Amino acid sequence: MNVVNCQKVSKGFQRTNALEDITFQLTDQKITGLIGRNGAGKSTLLKILAGLTKHKSGEVSVFSENPYNNLMVSANSILVDDQMTFPDSLTLEEILGSAPDFYKRWDAQLASRLFQYFMLDFKQQHSKLSKGSKATFNMIFGLSTRCELTMFDEPTNGMDEAARTDFYRALLKDYIAHPRSILISSHHLTEIEHLLEDILLIHQGKVVLHQSLDEVKEYVVAIQGPIIDVERWTEGQEIFHSKNVDGQRLYVVVKNNSKLERARLEGAVIQTLPASEVCMYMTSETKGGIDDVFK
């Protein structure tokens, strides 16, 4: 059953169009990575799915209901982002204490054990936390709610390296213990690549690809070789990135297809790329990347 189903969703603020036409489905109990560059519309999409903002056109359904201002969706989904605020008259302990009221599957043990592990201070007030510990607290809060749809919007920015790896480990272990649909929006795909099952790549408000991690890896291939050969092998195909290595050798990133098998036999050096680079090249404006700036 589809947890999330978006059909041609668009959302714009005044002039800019944050989301143009988003169409994808999320089947349940999967960890999906929402990847995209800054301003690609990730946060807007997450807020729409969490029912916090209204989308302009198209049709969104979470748990087959319109999420906007919907009680059932709000009860079964949680969006963890840095705009999460809690009343500053309550200490962190009291905030965690009042969560079971709202979330039926709240796990108090997990919350307090994580709390102690990450060495947060119970008596502290949420607004006085540092950026890192606020992100950690929000993450602990999000995890312990065990909502059927848990969404993280750049959960780890502000966290230090150790906290980040611990968080991903905790997320995986809790996901294994209690499977649910998790949507993580992040910039650094390399860190969470091992966690993800699917990748939803968004660029300028449109869905570029929505496939499993391995398909993304095989989606694009990098070829390196003498300029003439490389051009022969790759003419007529969509080139995502091309870089002149040392005057006569060319490094080109191009869509994977059968023609390349023949190129391999002719001695072309063909490599698959890690998913993060694949996403990066597929969403880059210029073919040459940053080098064009210095041309």
Add this chain to the structure above:
Amino acid sequence: MIINTDSTKPIYVQIAEWLENEIIAECFMADEKVYSQYQLAELFNINPATAAKGLTILVEEMTLYKKRGLGMFVAPEAKMMILEKRRNETLTKMVTDIVLEAKRLSVTKEELIQLIHKCEEEI
């Protein structure tokens, strides 16, 4: 064996190979239950689905068989099949790479055979 995430080989293939090595090293005897996808995910800190994919490859190659509700079990002659597969698939692939490299370095066939003999004596 730590999963080499940024290597070009997909993780699920690495998982399958690790399982095959375990079977060759007889950590898993015939008809013995192998790790489930969740145990593998926990062990290698990867997504259960990727681990499951690794297991499905081995099921397709008949080295493992699935018992409904119980999990994956090692096929009786799994070890033999893996050795044989390694011999003609992976070994031949390695050999073609060596030959390609030799041609590029313009090394003649005889020199190559001598090299293999020398290397044989050392191991």
Add this chain to the structure above:
Amino acid sequence: MSNTWMIVLIGLIPVVLAILIVLYITKKVKFKGSLRLNKLVITFYFCILIVFGVVYEILPKEPMLEKMSEEKLQKFQSENRIFEEKLLKQEESILNPKFLKEEWTHEISGKTLSLGYIGNDSYSTKVVVEWVDSNAQKIEGKVYRSHINVYGLKIEDKIPLHEVEWVGNELVIHEPSEQEFTFEQFSNELSLFQHTDTMEIRMVRGFTYIHLKVPKHMEIVDPLGLQMY
């Protein structure tokens, strides 16, 4: 500006003052306290006030002035009115004995009797003359005072009687000396809602009556018009 607007403005001053104070307080009081402390303060404050309420009710307070009920005040007023009518009709016998304060007889020489009043509220005393056909020089006098009540307060004992004094042939009535009493009253009602049952009778006005039995052959000089016919 018409005076209604003046009243409105003057009336608004305390409210505006209150608004400023409230805004200042809600901005200034930043102390949020901890949850446990707040709960403690909330329950403690509530109980303290209830205790104060109970203590005040039970507390043996020094004698309080009771307030008369509406009916009683009406009764007073009718009694006063009846007394006055009866006195005018000289039906002395059935007068209300409570009102009698003094009784005396006095010999005067000469034929004229004059009445004097010292004080600024001469309307508070009324003289009733009864002509008696005796040719003695003796005048009988009775001083009465009817019920007095202000705002329903039983303060009759606090209001001294007019002194009546014979100076030769002149009957001089002295007003009691200047005094002031302030009384405190707590009302549980909010004047915002309570404009229905304001007290109708705010004051029961009591008078001092002097009933003189004067032999016919005498004459009365009453410059201030104290006599009541």
Add this chain to the structure above:
Amino acid sequence: MFLSNSSLMSVVLSQVRFKLNAYSGLVYSLIILQLIGLLFSTGWSSSGTSINNISINLNTSSIDSGFIFVSLLAISVGNLITTRAYRYDDFSFVATRLSSNIANSIVLLVFSCYVGITTYFSVYLMRIFFTFYSNNVFVEGPTILDDPMNSLLTVLAMIIFLWMFSSIGYIAGTLFQLHKLLFFGVIVIIVMLMMTGTWIRISETIFVENSSLLILTSKIIGITLLIFATSTAISNCLGVRT
């Protein structure tokens, strides 16, 4: 897939519990204001006459001044709750706009109850203080025991009035949040209404023409519910949390 379908009422109740904990800090400004209210409560209405050259003054001190202070607090709290910071706190937990609005109105009712009762009894604080320290003679006023019904009604009326005042603050806050000018627009309309006769007519039907306090209170309850309903409707055309 296990979906917990929590009913609106259960969410509203948990929101109310949560908000009461969160806003418990307001009790301090309440206490301070009530005490200040007491200071102003004497000498509000004193009347005096003189008879037989004796002048009699009667000072009645009542709850009015305390009530005025506290109703202004109610308005400012009603307004405070609609500010962005307080509104966004709801949405870290389970909430829809409807449930938040209902929860807010209930919290304001609970707040008004507490304030109403404490204001009513704060008068005793002053009475005890007075009976010991002032040398005037005291007039025996009607106490609770003599007339429990009336005092109960007065407390109820005070609570409902406070609730109405807080709802006025609430709708003002919601309007302000919808658009800054709207809030002032409404004030201009009210002032114009005041000029014309209609306002007096309206306030007459509400405040004056009712034989008993109970009828007055029920009218005020009606008005407050109406105000909360409109503010919920208004807040519906606002973004939940951008």
